[in-house]
Amino acid sequence: MAVSRLAPSASTLSKLLLHPVSAPPFSRPFSGTAAGDDQTVLTIETSVPFTGHKIDPPSRSVEATPKELLSFFQDMAVMRRMEIAADSLYKSKLIRGFCHLYDGQEAVAVGMEAAITQRDSIITAYRDHCTFLGRGGNLVEAFSELMGRRTGCSKGKGGSMHFYKKEAGFYGGHGIVGAQVPLGCGLAFAQKYFKDETVTFALYGDGAANQGQLFEALNISALWDLPVILVCENNHYGMGTAEWRAAKSAAYYKRGDYVPGLKVDGMDVLAVKQACKFAREHALKNGPIILEMDTYRYHGHSMSDPGSTYRTRDEITGIRQERDPIERVRKLILTHEIASASELKDIEKEIRKKVDEAIAQFKESPMPDPSELFADVYVKGYGVEMQACPGLKLSKSIK
Amino acid sequence: MAAALQTAAALMASSNLVVNSERFRFGSLLRSPAGRKGSVLVVKSDGRHSVSFNAGLRAGHLITNAVAAKSEASAKSTDSKPGHEVLLFEALREGLEEEMDRDPRVCIMGEDVGHYGGSYKVTKGLAEKYGDLRVLDTPIAENSFTGMGIGAAMTGLRPVVEGMNMGFLLLAFNQISNNCGMLHYTSGGQFTIPIVIRGPGGVGRQLGAEHSQRLESYFQSIPGLQMVACSTPYNAKGLMKAAIRSENPVVLFEHVLLYNLKERIPDKDYICCLEEAEMVRPGEQVTILTYSRMRYHVMQAAKTLVNKGYDPEVIDIRSLKPFDLYTIGNSVKKTHRVLIVEECMRTGGIGASLRAAIIDNFWDYLDAPIMCLSSQDVPTPYAGSLEDWTVVQPAQIVAAVEQLCQ
Numbered sequence: 001m002a003v004s005r006l007a008p009s010a011s012t013l014s015k016l017l018l019h020p021v022s023a024p025p026f027s028r029p030f031s032g033t034a035a036g037d038d039q040t041v042l043t044i045e046t047s048v049p050f051t052g053h054k055i056d057p058p059s060r061s062v063e064a065t066p067k068e069l070l071s072f073f074q075d076m077a078v079m080r081r082m083e084i085a086a087d088s089l090y091k092s093k094l095i096r097g098f099c100h101l102y103d104g105q106e107a108v109a110v111g112m113e114a115a116i117t118q119r120d121s122i123i124t125a126y127r128d129h130c131t132f133l134g135r136g137g138n139l140v141e142a143f144s145e146l147m148g149r150r151t152g153c154s155k156g157k158g159g160s161m162h163f164y165k166k167e168a169g170f171y172g173g174h175g176i177v178g179a180q181v182p183l184g185c186g187l188a189f190a191q192k193y194f195k196d197e198t199v200t201f202a203l204y205g206d207g208a209a210n211q212g213q214l215f216e217a218l219n220i221s222a223l224w225d226l227p228v229i230l231v232c233e234n235n236h237y238g239m240g241t242a243e244w245r246a247a248k249s250a251a252y253y254k255r256g257d258y259v260p261g262l263k264v265d266g267m268d269v270l271a272v273k274q275a276c277k278f279a280r281e282h283a284l285k286n287g288p289i290i291l292e293m294d295t296y297r298y299h300g301h302s303m304s305d306p307g308s309t310y311r312t313r314d315e316i317t318g319i320r321q322e323r324d325p326i327e328r329v330r331k332l333i334l335t336h337e338i339a340s341a342s343e344l345k346d347i348e349k350e351i352r353k354k355v356d357e358a359i360a361q362f363k364e365s366p367m368p369d370p371s372e373l374f375a376d377v378y379v380k381g382y383g384v385e386m387q388a389c390p391g392l393k394l395s396k397s398i399k
Numbered sequence: 400m401a402a403a404l405q406t407a408a409a410l411m412a413s414s415n416l417v418v419n420s421e422r423f424r425f426g427s428l429l430r431s432p433a434g435r436k437g438s439v440l441v442v443k444s445d446g447r448h449s450v451s452f453n454a455g456l457r458a459g460h461l462i463t464n465a466v467a468a469k470s471e472a473s474a475k476s477t478d479s480k481p482g483h484e485v486l487l488f489e490a491l492r493e494g495l496e497e498e499m500d501r502d503p504r505v506c507i508m509g510e511d512v513g514h515y516g517g518s519y520k521v522t523k524g525l526a527e528k529y530g531d532l533r534v535l536d537t538p539i540a541e542n543s544f545t546g547m548g549i550g551a552a553m554t555g556l557r558p559v560v561e562g563m564n565m566g567f568l569l570l571a572f573n574q575i576s577n578n579c580g581m582l583h584y585t586s587g588g589q590f591t592i593p594i595v596i597r598g599p600g601g602v603g604r605q606l607g608a609e610h611s612q613r614l615e616s617y618f619q620s621i622p623g624l625q626m627v628a629c630s631t632p633y634n635a636k637g638l639m640k641a642a643i644r645s646e647n648p649v650v651l652f653e654h655v656l657l658y659n660l661k662e663r664i665p666d667k668d669y670i671c672c673l674e675e676a677e678m679v680r681p682g683e684q685v686t687i688l689t690y691s692r693m694r695y696h697v698m699q700a701a702k703t704l705v706n707k708g709y710d711p712e713v714i715d716i717r718s719l720k721p722f723d724l725y726t727i728g729n730s731v732k733k734t735h736r737v738l739i740v741e742e743c744m745r746t747g748g749i750g751a752s753l754r755a756a757i758i759d760n761f762w763d764y765l766d767a768p769i770m771c772l773s774s775q776d777v778p779t780p781y782a783g784s785l786e787d788w789t790v791v792q793p794a795q796i797v798a799a800v801e802q803l804c805q
Contacts, residue, residue: 123550155587164586171553172586176577182543183578186550193506193532193556216543223538376588377623379646 038067042336046271047328053253055260055289058278062270066338068114072269073329075113076106077348079130080326081355082139083299086129086146090303094363095146098175099160101299102130104267107325108233108293109134111272112201116280119196123171123184124203126161127233127297131203135170137163139358150368157372178204178211181230185217188228188283199227199283201276207238209252218288222259225287229279230256232292233266239301240310253292266293267323296323482665488658490632491521494639495559497668499529502557505643506533508548509561509598518563519599519658545571545596549578549648552594557643565600565652566612579648580623595642597651601692601742602790604655608778611786613743615652615719619752626719627673628652628691632662634717637671645673652719654692676723682712685736685800688727688753690716693740693791700796709800719749722756731757735766736803740791745773770799 043061050057083103089095102109105127112122113134124131129142137153145152146160154162154173163173171187174180184202191198208214209232221228232252236243243250253261260282264275275291282289296319300307307316333339485493499505507513507522513536516523526534537544541562548558562568568575575596582590602611615626625647629635635653642649671677679694680701689697694715701711712730716723731737737757739750750771757769772791779789 121554153587154585154589157587158585162585164589166586166589171550171590172582174578176573179546179573179578182546182574183550183553185543186547186552187554189547190551190554190556193551194554213540213542213546216538216540217547219538220540220543220547224535376584378625379583379591 038065040066042066042069044270044332046265046274047268047323048265048271050271050275051253051263053251053256053261053263053290054258055262055282057262058274062274064270064273066333066336069329069333069336069338072110072114073326073333073344074347074351075110075134076269076326076329077351078139078355079103079106079109079133081348081351082129082133082142085355085359086143087299087303089143089146089359095160095303096148097159098126099146099303100127100301101303102127102297104298104319104324105233105235105293105295106130107269107272107328108203108231108266108295110325111269112231112276114269114273115276116199116201118168120198120280121169121171121184121187121191121200122203123180123187123200124173125177125180125205125208126173126175127205128161128163128173132163132165132170132173135165136168137165137170139355140362141165143359143362144365147362147365148367149362149365150372151362151365155372155376156368157376178208178213180204181208181211181214182217184230185221185226185228188221188226188288189224192224192226197284199229199280201229201231203231203233205238206232206234206236206243206250206252207241207246209234209255210238210247218256218259218290221288222256227283228288229276229283230259230288230290232290233295234292235295235297237297237301237310239305242310251292253290256288256290259288259290261290261292263292263294266295267319267325267328269325269329480663482663484661484663485632485636486658487629487632487635487653487660487662488519488521490636490662490664491629491639491653492523492525494636494643495522496525496528498640498643499525499533502643504555505557505559506535506551507559507561508535508537508544510537510539510563512536512561517561519653519655521653521658522561541567541570542574546574546578548594548596549574549582549592552592552648553582553590557593557595559595559597559643562596562598564606564610564612564655565598565614566609568596568598568614569612569617572617575618575624575650576621580621583623583647591646592648593643593646594648595639595645595651596648597639597642597653599653599655599658601652601654601656602774602779602786603692605781605783605786606655606779607781611779613748613774615650616743616748618650619720619749623648624720625649625673626652627717628654628719630654630657630691630694630715630717632660633664634671634677634715636664637669638673638717641670641673644670649673652691656692671717674718674721674723676726677715677717678712678726679715680711680713682710682734684710684734685712685738685803686727686730686734687711687713687738687740687796687800688716689713689740690719690749691742693742696791696793697740697796700793700800703793703797704800707797707801709804711800716753722753724756724760727753727757728761731761732764735764737765737769738796738799738803739769739771739773740796740799741771741773742790743774745771745776748773767803770803772796772799 041063043063046060049060080103083101090099109130141153145154148156150156154164161175181202181204184200188200234252238246253263262275265271279289279291298316330344511518512522513526513534545560548560551558579592582592600613618624618626627638629638642651687697697713701713704711712734714730739753741748741750743749750773754769754771772795775789777789780786
């Protein structure tokens with residue numbers, strides 16, 4: 001019995017930004033109207049070659065169309081803009097609790113989406129805003145959820161760390177470090193069980209890479225040949241602890257031991273795309289594979305962390321200058337004369353405007369109704385109706 | 400039905416017990432429509448008589464010791480009686496098998512459930528029948544395979560995850576609490592987790608402290624989880640099936656000492672309501688609430704109490720979360736005295752919550768403080784005599800009822 005999935009279809013950037021949930025899932029989310037041709041095929045080399053562990057790495061030469069490059073630019077720019085806007089919303093106390101920002105790591109989310117469809121599943125931890133957007137979530141749902149409004153993707157009851165989008169194959173959004181990896185392997189198990197020919201990408205960070213449950217789940221996945229790809233988003237810091245202080249071996253792509261691994265430049269969206277495509281094919285045929293994305297976050301671990309007590313400002317600005325994912329794509333676009341610098345600037349201005357509009361609109365949207373407190377604890381509110389007893393109805397509900 | 404009542408009365412009169420058949424009540428059955436499957440009133444006399452209603456024929460065997468004596472039952476079994484006799488672990492297996500036949504999404508995960516057949520033989524033969532993809536032997540990695548079961552459930556699979564001993568599931572507490580219990584809520588209703596987590600727990604085989612744990616007290620606060628405890632082959636099969644069919648995550652507590660209980664159960668398909676308590680012995684004087692293995696200690700004590708002239712009403716609460724306050728409430732309103740007999744620890748146990756729930760809801764009906772007999776707040780010792788003293792014994796139950804009814 002197959003689990004039904006919606007067929008992919010195209011959509012537009014503006015629809016994505018402003019219109020509520022009913023936007024259908026896509027095969028390539030939210031960049032459908034990127035101008036530029038999609039016939040010319042450019043061959044671009046990744047910044048660094050891939051390094052393989054127990055596997056022959058894919059080629060450094062990646063094919064991309066101008067349209068694709070423009071869409072990468074747009075998508076990453078929206079993500080960047082959203083995270084920066086979230087920063088100021090947090091400082092104005094409209095977003096509360098924990099808020100983990102993804103700026104700097106956009107290439108991972110965007111590159112991954114370019115390699116897969118929404119029938120494949122993605123699960124990640126709490127740094128999930130941009131992954132959610134990549135899966136087809138829109139800014140409406142994202143900002144509403146961050147601000148705890150009822151129009152949020154989790155009806156305001158999840159918050160920053162609990163974004164989900166079931167119909168797009170996005171399984172969250174998890175607060176406990178590493179706990180999402182066994183869940184991800186379970187998703188892959190179900191995909192194998194239903195014979196879906198799809199894969200699951202289970203993302204985790206360099207901090208979570210030391211969790212025991214990860215190795216447990218990897219062992220089971222390798223034993224059962226599950227189509228799961230474990231993606232370590234290595235931003236080199238587990239909150240305030242640098243990777244060399246937390247891991248005896250920081251070669252995360254090798255730590256699967258009997259499971260092959262690939263080290264990827266996570267700031268290069270084309271490299272990410274190539275690696276994910278490669279990994280997907282591998283997982284469908286041979287079982288699990290580990291991808292280590294060498295990436296970086298500009299913000300601290302969360303909004304409560306300035307991010308400068310355990311690393312230098314020079315380091316942060318250095319990476320921003322040399323490896324920023326958006327700047328890299330901008331350079332590619334300009335070099336290949338796909339668009340002019342001012343056109344790109346206009347796109348960014350447009351995005352900023354749309355994001356600001358979205359925020360203004362959703363500052364006004366309502367909080368959840370008090371009755372929502374008890375909604376969805378159980379599938380059918382217990383006590384009132386007993387699922388297993390046809391014909392038995394209680395006269396009063398049990399508290 | 401009247402004929403059956405008369406037969407019952409005649410049977411009762413001929414038994415050794417002093418029971419006034421006019422005070423015989425079929426309380427919970429009267430509120431059910433005729434076509435209802437599910438709980439059948441159990442009449443406990445001296446264990447040699449059975450009363451049947453609609454299609455549910457039950458052999459009313461009173462098990463006086465915690466581990467059933469098989470010989471007693473086999474002497475009584477005849478081919479002409481409807482239904483078939485099973486041991487409790489076989490009843491669980493039947494429930495699993497029927498649900499796996501019925502729904503191809505049901506699969507089993509756990510340590511040694513497949514080729515080995517299960518450490519308590521609950522899953523024996525299922526791997527041969529359904530194959531390695533539906534009956535999965537996992538490595539010893541509770542945290543991750545419970546997490547994987549939950550992840551699979553998020554997509555629509557219906558895994559039954561076995562903890563070889565309930566205590567091992569402590570390693571998976573994070574997955575059970577955060578992901579299993581709470582995902583439906585935190586995702587705004589997007590994901591349902593129709594998982595069943597089951598396994599044996601409890602005290603009694605001198606297994607030592609770590610293997611004699613009662614996890615119902617730890618799990619009871621997790622929002623979004625349902626918990627049930629089976630105690631007879633009949634309700635074991637019924638609850639297993641209902642748990643698998645439920646869209647909510649259900650934890651099914653079995654007991655190490657009860658797996659060899661024998662009972663005659665119906666041939667046809669039936670389930671037990673997950674949220675419902677079972678009326679074991681109707682009475683007028685005092686309500687005794689219990690579950691799992693303690694049911695048998697209570698019934699043993701009930702025998703003594705009846706001989707002494709008391710009339711206890713014994714309810715097996717079965718549903719540990721949520722409590723069936725309807726059945727319990729009706730009983731409290733009738734008897735005005737409550738004794739809770741449980742196997743989990745005194746501190747923070749099911750009894751503590753049940754007491755609070757009864758006080759909150761039925762305070763005005765109580766004529767005496769609620770008494771609660773629980774296991775001692777100690778790690779379960781290995782020595783047999785000490786182990787016996789960590790749990791509630793029938794003599795203590797008798798003394799408690801006598802005190803309550805003064």
